[in-house]
Amino acid sequence: MVELKNRAGGMGEVAEVAGPYEVAPFGTALAELGKTMPHLVGVTADMGRYSDILPFRDAFPDRFFNVGMAEQDAIMVAAGLAKVGHVAFVATYSVFLTRRALDFMAIACAHSKADVKVMGGSPGLVNPYGGTHQALEDLAVMRMIPDVTVIDPCDATELKQVVKAAAETPGTFYIRNIRGKVPVTLDDSYRFEIGKSRVLREGTDVGIVSTGFMTARALEAADRAAEAGVSVGVLHVPTIKPFDTKGLLEFASRYPRLVTAENHLRAGGLGTLVVETLFDAAEARPVIRIGLRDRFHPCGSQDYLDRMFGLDTDSITEALVADRWDH
Amino acid sequence: MTDTTTRRSVAELTEIAHRLRRRMMRMAADKGEGYIAQGLGIADMLAAVYWSELRFDAERLDDPDRDRFLLSTGHYSIALYAVLAELGVLTDEETATYALNGSDLPMSAFDETPGVEITSGSLGHGLGQGVGMALGLRLKGSPATVYVELSDGELQEGSTWESAMAASSFGLDGLWALVDCNGIQADGPMVMDIESVAAKWSAFGWSVEEVNGNDMAEIVAAFAALRGKPGPKAIILRTTPGWGVPTIVARDRAHFVRVHEDEWTKLLAELEENHG
Secondary structure (H helix, E strand, C coil): CCCCCCCCCCCCECCCCCCCEEECHHHHHHHHHHHHCCCEEEEECCCCCCCCCHHHHHHCHHHEEECCCCHHHHHHHHHHHHHCCCEEEEEEEHHHHHHHCHHHHHHHHHHHCCCEEEEEECECCCCCCHHHCCECCHHHHHHCCCCEEEECCCCHHHHHHHHHHHHHCCCEEEEEECECEEECCCCCCCCCCCCCCEEEECCCCEEEEECCCHHHHHHHHHHHHHHCCCCEEEEECCEEECCCHHHHHHHHCCCCEEEEEEEEECCCCHHHHHHHHHHHCCCCCCEEEEEECCCCCCCCCHHHHHHHHCCCHHHHHHHHHCCCCCC | CCCCCCCCCHHHHHHHHHHHHHHHHHHHHHHCEECHHHHHHHHHHHHHHHHHCCCCCCCCCCCCCCCEEEECCHHHHHHHHHHHHHCCCCCHHHHCCCCCCCCCCCCCCCCCCCCCCCCCCCCCCHHHHHHHHHHHHHHCCCCCCEEEEEECHHHHCHHHHHHHHHHHHCCCCCEEEEEEECCEECCEECCCCCCCHHHHHHHCCCEEEEEECCCHHHHHHHHHHHCCCCCCEEEEEECCCCCCCHHHHHCCCCCCEECCHHHHHHHHHHHHHHHC
8 A cells, every 4th residue: 555645735846855856946047047147037927936936036136027916917028028138037837827828928929939938837747736736738738839949857957957048048938847845866967958858878678758857757667677677768858849859769769669758648748749750750669658648637745646647656667567568 | 210209290290190091091902901990090199109209210120229119909010011111111012012922011910020019919918018028128227118009809808907907016107008999899899898998097007098099189188198107108099990081981880891992992082082
């Protein structure tokens, strides 16, 4: 019997982790960048506290704008700021942006290639408040908008590098923002590059293609699979768009079977991209897609939801070693 | 260069508005249809803004300290193209392509067109971007002012009021809303009552003047009355769609005017006659 914490608290923080972590990597990185980029500004819609942008506000109060509970306005204001020469980071919950303010991200931002960097908080199954707060389809929605770069960082190390890359690269970005105590999985030598996947481990039997913090779990699952005699490679794909087609095909060519893992619906995100890419290149092979089903999810702590809906390390391990490849 | 540092007389501005109407009629005449009624309706306001208020050098469109005019109603693009042609930003050859396949002057405005500040057309997008621009310009210490045109129909969009709230809350001295109340929307006369317009803007913390938007003296007086007041400023312009061409005015207050090919010569003559 799995021990479950009977707690559904935590405003969109990832589950507590045993290993190393950093606090508020997004806001810390933004505040640091603000020192050398005087045109960097921050916008929130009454979610400063819960989006980790407060270190930036505290460092540069005159460059921070809280528009109240008005996500459409938050995006428009950011677009306006960008169009007079600023680089605007907007941070609130992903659901409120990708569902409520989509038209404004598409037209006021992306259509003009405006320097607006949207930080979508509480992505995927992270939020304990159920379907109203869980952005399960954000990657699918945002990658359908032309001229938007879409990124799902793995950990604190990568998130900080992504924030810097987005600040320094023109155009509209959608970045999944994990907040609070954010685990550190990747070591200091890791280098994020927009549009590039990274092979984190080589194997021979199965290749995992993963994005976001599912990569941390994929690495753990690969260890466990090795104990069971299955040799697993791991390809981390932080940039969902533009997708690293070449990187995927090179990796896939070395494995007879693939598993994809994402904190997102199984449809429309990484798993779909992988299958489309393999099929288009006539490199189709068995793929198990780990992700969420087409349903609204209940309230609950992240541990509980991960286990219940198959995003935990056990579920990935099972996919790697179990005999599920016949169908 | 357009010298807009000098304020122009009512008579001069009236003459400019007439030239804008003439340009719009020619653009629409070639196509037989268009959002001509709306364009004719706001010609007076556009003349007043561009030739007497905006500090703007048509030869330096990327000047970071230029005053900005945002057209929130993308389908009024015909009116903005007329302005840009009158300023010499667009050529007659270019305006002749209005709304044609492959034209750089689409029926709904895109910011790829020189002199067009925002891509509009999805309504309720203009004022919020104006708020962001005014905030950003103030932050940079720029003296530039932002004028946002929007329509009565856009007052039905919730995003407009999110933006109106923010403008006064942020105390944006450098932001103006020019609200074209022409009483029509896609499905006919206002399908959702949005009155009292002036009282709503006032309640949201804006300084407000309400004028006949086809009376140049009233428009000029409204700018003068509001200029220098703290916080955001709104002029509510009650306009008549098609103003200047009686046959278009009479045509069922149409959102999208279609005119038979043979009629355009008559309508152009009406415009000249009406101007006197």
